[in-house]
Amino acid sequence: MPDERTSAGVEPAVPARLVVVTMAAAVFLLSMIQTLVVPVLPEIGTQLGASATAVGWVTTSTMLTASAVTPLLGRLGDVFGHRRVILAALVVTLAGSILAAVTHSIELLIAGRVLQGASFGLFPLAISVLRQALPKEKLTGAMAVTASALGVGSGIALVATGLLTQGGADYRRIFWLCVGMTVVVLVLSAIAIPRLPGQGGRVDYRGAAVLGVGLVCLLLPLSQGHAWGWGSAKVIGLFVAAVVILAGFIVLQRRTREPLVAFALLVRRPVLATNLAALCIGFAMFSVFLGITYFVETPDAVAGYGFTASILRTSVVFMLPGAIVSMFTGPLAGRLVARIGPRLVLLLACVIGLVGMALLAVLHDTTAEVIVGVIICNAAIAVAYASMPTLLVMNVGPHETGVANSINSIMRTVGGAIGSALVVTILASQVATHRLPTGPVSLPTESAFVWTFGLGGAFFLLAALLALFGIPRTTSSRLTPTEEREEEALSLAGEFASSSIDLREASPERG
Known part of the structure; x- marks a missing residue:
């Protein structure tokens, strides 16, 4: 079997660490693309002379594309090989990023965002690459680091947006950042991803x-x-x-x-619980990002709360610390998953997130209080995301890896969409009108933000209950004898692909 992998084009000189860095960078890219535009939507409308409804499609179009293509890309990778599908998705993403960066039309900007939606398929494809290219003893940590890049990318994107658009600068700078990052990931992917064959079958x-x-x-x-x-x-x-x-x-x-998706896979208890937990974490993430952004930018002299923060201050002072902490939680989460198992890690992350949301709901009068709450929530989100790929890989066969993680990605997207919708609805429905010399101004009440953070905490609690009661304490193998042989073959191929680095921890039987 190793000889077959060699003939398929596996490059033994590529270090396994480079594969992990590349897949984490790809996931970072898609998370950045998802979040980057959120703080500058009003500026996009102003600079393009577009209505709020039209500008809303800048985010909606990407989300709709992602929901439509993510399962298909995951299955295409499983069937035909993940390397070629990842490279194709990155080329489409690059085209969309360039279009968004050069256009002065809201219609073409939306078209560019549609093309950028192909990047959402990178997460399930990345997890599949790791499962194929790495030996089993390195897989858990690698998946945790890669998955935690979801939270890191979102936090860094908010900071980058603030820095690039300060002083009313051209919003197109953020899309040039996307262009640069996509080129980097494309080059890394061409170098680092092994040419492992697909599992075969039909799409x-x-x-x-x-x-x-x-x-x-x-x-x-x-x-x-x-x-x-x-x-x-x-x-x-x-x-x-x-x-x-x-x-x-x-x-x-x-x-x-x-x-495309076997019904038995959808209703398998650990898989179903993990997907529902992903929806809850997606909701909680957007309740933090949107809730905090609106809260700290509220003028305190008018509303009696808030910090009158600019986009730059919001990004650097309030968001950056949480993003930095998230960068270090991925490796830590990987070690925890290997030591105590992904179920307990997910449960622990949700409890921490619940504490963070409770703190934000109760303590938000000082800058330090808000920053601490955001740090705790960001760390919880990163750790929760880090545990989910392992939970899925433990319960699906090799030929189901791409599709299983695709469904998990969609559930995060649905959760984020629900979270965004409810946050906007709550903040718009609970308002107070303030009389100013320039005229009346309507702003959300402080209780609206308390409700927002409280709902985020409720979804963290629901995810904790799913981890506690929906996922068995010990997960038995769901693989058929054929799939077990495939797993062993993939592990052998992973050891061969990473033969240039230290494999002293590998099983002697596989040597």
Whole structure:
């Protein structure tokens, strides 16, 4: 079997650490693309002369693309090989980033963001690469570091946006940052990702199309519901369509010989609990980022709370410490997962996140109090994300790795969409009007932010309950004898691919 991997083009000179760094960089890129535009949406509208509704599509379009293509990219990687699919996704992302950086049209900016949505497929593909390219004893830590880049990327993106757009600077700078980062990841991927073959099989394009349409019908009203009206016929109709189409997708998958997502995979207890936990953590992450951003930028002289922070101060003073802490929690989480198991790590992360949200809800009068709360929440999010790939890999076969992590990515996206929608709705519904010499100004009440942080804590609590009761304490292998042989082959290939670094911890039987 090692000889077959060699003929497939595995380069033994590529260190395993370079593979891990490359996959973490790819996940960092997609997280950055997701978050980068959030603080500058008003500036985009001002500089392009676009309405708030049109500007909202700058974020919505990327999310909709991600929901449609992520499962397909994961399956394509499993079937045809992950290296070529990652490189293709990065080329599409680069094209979208360049378009967004050079255009002066809101329509073309949205088109660029649509293309950037291909980057969301990088996470499941990255986890699949690690599973194939690394020996088992190095896999847990590598997946933890890679997954924790989700939280790090979001935090760094907010800081970078503040630095690049201070003083009303051209918002296009953030997209040039995307261009540069995408080029770096593209070069690293071309060098570092081994040319391991795919698992074979067929791609259920019909199922991918149905799932994509169903997810679009679900996410579109979540992102636009506040503007359209939650009780409008358009919103209700799309929600109903989402339920019907997604139910039809399940029926279709059960009748398909090689489905995109096996129904048995969706309802497998540890996988289902992990996916629901991902939704909860996605909600909590956006309740922190959006809630804190709006809170600290509120003028305290008018509202009686807040810090009148500029975008730059918000990014550097309030967000940067949490982002820095997140950078160090990935390796720590990897060690914890190896020592106590991913279930307990996820549970611990959720408890820490609940504490952080409770602190933000109660203590937010000083800069130090807010920073401490944000640091705790960011660390919890990074550790929680770090535990999930291991939970999935323990419960799915090699041929299901890409799709399983794709569904997990979608659940995070859905959670983030729900979190964004509820935060915006809460802040818009609980307002107080203040009389100023320039005219009346309506701002959210302080209790609206308490509700926002309280809801984030509730979702951390729900994720903790899922980890405690939904995931078994000991997870038995779900692999068939054929899949167990595939796992051993992948491990052998991983040892060969990383033969240029120290493998003293590897099993002597595999040597």
